[in-house]
Amino acid sequence: MVTQKVTVINPSGLHARPAAVLAKAAGKCKSNAVILYGDKKIQIKSILSIMGAGVKKGAEVEIQCDGETEKEDLKMLVELIESGLGE
Amino acid sequence: MEQIHVDKTASRGIAAALVYRYLEPDLMPDTQRITKEQVSEEKKKFDSARSAVIRELEELAAGNEIFAAHLEIAGDFTLQDAVENKIAEEGKNAQMALQESIDEIAAIFEAMDDAYMKERGADIKDIGKRLMAKLKGVKRPDLGDIRSEVIVTAKDLYPSDTVKLNPAFVKGIITEEGGITSHVSIIAKSMNIPTLVGVKGILAKLKEDCMVCMDAGQGIIVIDPDEKVRREYKEKEEAYDQERARLVSLRNRPAVTKEGKRISLCANVGNVEDIRNALPMNIDGVGLFRSEFLYMENDHFPTEEEQYQVYKEAAQLIPDELTIRTLDIGGDKELSYFEFEKEENPFLGWRAIRISLDMKEMFKEQIRAILRASAFGHVRIMFPMIISLEELRAAKEIVEECKQEMDTEGVEYDRNIECGMMMETPASVLLAEEFAKEADFFSIGTNDLTQYLLAVDRGNKKIADRYSYFHPAVVRAIGQIIKAGHKEGIKVGMCGEMAGDSSAVPILLELGLDEFSMSAGSIDYVREQILN
Secondary structure, three states, X not given: OEEEEEEOOOOOXXXXXXXXXXXXXXXXXXXXXXXXEOOEEEEOXXXXXXXXXXXXXXXXXXXXXXXXXXXXXXXXXXXXXXXXXXX | OEEEEOOOEEEOOEEEEEEEEEOOOOOOOOOOEOOHHHHHHHHHHHHHHHHHHHHHHHHHHOOOHHHHHHHHHHOOHHHHHHHHHHHHHHOEOHHHHHHHHHHHHHHHHHOOOOHHHHHOHHHHHHHHHHHHHHHHOOOOOOHHHOOOOEEEEEOOOOHXXXXXXXXXXXXXXXXXXXXXXXXXXXXXXXXXXXXEOOOOOHHHHOOOOOEEEEEOOXXXXXXXXXXXXXXXXXXXXXXXXXXXXXXXXXXXXXXXXXXXXXXEEEEEEOOHHHHHHHHHHOOOEEEEEEOHHHHHOOOOOXXXXXXXXXXXXXXXXXXXXXXXXXXXXXXXXXXXXXXXXXXXXXXXXXXXXXXXXXXXXXXXXXXXXXXXXHHHOOEEEEEOOOOOHHHHHHHHHHHHHHHHHHHHHOOOOOOOOEEEEEEOOHHHHHOHHHHHHHOOEEEEOHHHHHHHHHOOOOOOHHHHHHOOOOOHHHHHHHHHHHHHHHHOOOEEEEOOHHHHOHHHHHHHHHHOOOEEEEOHHHHHHHHHHHHO
16 A cells, blocks of 8 residues: 655645546546545545545645555556646 | 515626526436335436436536536446445335435535535536436426527526526526525626526516516516516616626726826735636736635635645736735634634724734734745735734734745745735824835725724614715825825725725825725726726
8 A cells, every 4th residue: 555645736626627537537546546634535536525525725635545556546646636637 | 567686696787588487397206115126127227327317428528627527426436336225225216316315415515614615516416417307207408499588597507507508598597596606606607697596486476478677786686577667678788788898898998097197906806716807807906805715714724835825826817916915804704713702892803903913823824925925926915904003013023024034944035025004994094194104005995994984883774874985084084195105105005995986986086096996896987987
């Protein structure tokens, strides 16, 4: 299992649009990917789980990947969040 | 004929047309229980409805971010798991299982404290309706089928509904639900369709094919208008459209008076979105950025980093001038995460700069955030509610302290950043000459100034007629402030309601005001007055 912290830079946090981009990308991961945010555990492959957590701009979250391609998956997800998820 | 007054204007404008009642077909779930043998059949029903909806959404999602998100939600395993679980474990049919799952997920969003996320419950329900219509085999009505001029009334309108909306035929919208940040409001504003939301009970009052006139800016709806009113609204509509076009055509002209004085025309904003909305009006800057919204919309005191991100984005958007007012809470503005002691006279109590100076560490976080953002544009700091030179000096002292810290840390900021003050207390008027020597600019806050000078509570309806910024005492005070500022060569602006009142423009120009800052909706009107 690998983890890394990353800061959410999207102006309105992880709202519908960036959440959709993130869930779609995570859907391609072979490892099990979650976001740890405060005491919440978010399933990154589920847009509902991401949106439901209400992650705000500037929040530091921890990405955790566990499984076959965990290293590549973690790198891809961190870079995607750092780049602002297409916003 | 019946006239209704409402207060939630989502998009201004005037319209007169026949009503189009947009009613959902019956989407109530079947309540029949199922047996163990039917489980796989019900799961299959849901699965094929889901596949059909995904196909529908795939078409809509090309080039549309809202539907791209809907597509993800429809295919989400959280939703699928919830529905299948209810079918298998609780003996519910696919329709019931869907309805309950959607309600549960939507409720999570609706319980959030963020207005934007609250509204996303509507997206979930929208997808739920799509799925339910497929399960029940019914067709939903289509706004794209409208081929004559109408005013659409509905319980609420969802993204699926508005995507087909054609502004050539839909002249106005009235909904029973929804807020001014809801989906329909945003779309209506972008399409310039007059819209009123949250009009409870309107569907019961409007029969099919009845005539309706509406003035969305004023919040007036007239049902079954007589011939005279109808003509009146048609004329008003045309006049409104012409007036809008004319005002918009003035936007490329800088605000220069007949005498040749260049006036700064600025916007009052509460967030970055407000700045984006004001930019098309060709503004000279932001005369008032109300930083308190950052504090009020949060569940904790926003950190330096959180504030910095917002101020930086704002400074980059509006490089000419961004005036950030430091925290102005207390009075009628409270914070959910900080308990204020009950006060006998909150407007004369612990508020604004008084709080900031007493809570120095919190204040420093804000000042540091503003200073860091100043590296990206022309940022100015403005202190609210100052009554004494000691307060102004103390606040400026804290700015200096932050600057020194940042110098040691090697953090970039604008070394010449201006520190100005709001002129909104009687004390600041009487001491204006002294303040002008130490402040870099003045901005007159007419709302509090009027209330304090006249001793009239602006929220008290009983004495509302006594509250006026045209009172000679207020006008004289404004004149004294401007004179004192100009004597020391500093810029004097105004960011209260009066600055956005076009009837006040002549007198304010006469008194020598340099900058008018107001909500975006008034800018076009004030520009016109200044040009004349």
